[in-house]
Amino acid sequence: MAESLANRIREVREARGWTQAHLAERTGVSRKTVNTVENGIFIPSVIVALKLAAALGTSVEELFSLGDAHVPQP
């Protein structure tokens, strides 16, 4: 099954007026990581997800979500 991860990184980042490079510096990752995660090309590790959330002053749950199709039904 193909897995996808929706995220609000671009929205939150732009709301703060930050560039990808600035977010990368604050997070301690490369701009390439920010770009690929933001565009859904790369699914980040838990550590990178936590770092991004911390740098943006939000929670991982606020930043990332599964698509409706991937939410397990009770």
Added chain:
Amino acid sequence: MDSDTEKADKASWGRAVAAPFLGLAVLLAHQGVFFNWDWDAVNFVAMGIWTALALGVLVVAVSGGSWLVPRSLRPLANDDVTRANRDKAVMRGFIAAMITAMIVFVVAPFEPLSAQRAAHLIVSFGLAMTLLSFGLEEIRSLG
């Protein structure tokens, strides 16, 4: 002055652009050798140069060339995304080498070729595909 993030970005761009060209160069140079090489002669110098070149390119392909950038930038230039791109490229290179080997196996009864020529073809296509794939994945990742 550039920050480490910007320096790593530049190093990644340089590597990403260089990798496909290196892949093409390997393919062209090796095919030039393939058609011009005197396969019946024992030329230790030529064999040594070819083996050293192939080994060098293999090391660059498998390591992603991360040791070519300054030590302080390596964690950024060789991050999770780069490692994933490299793994994908090595897998594609392996598939290319396997398919080349299968083609050689099928063609050999009709167009006999020495073990040296067969190994040459398999190594060339495997390495070229790895480098091409790595460079293109990196360019896509850098956006």
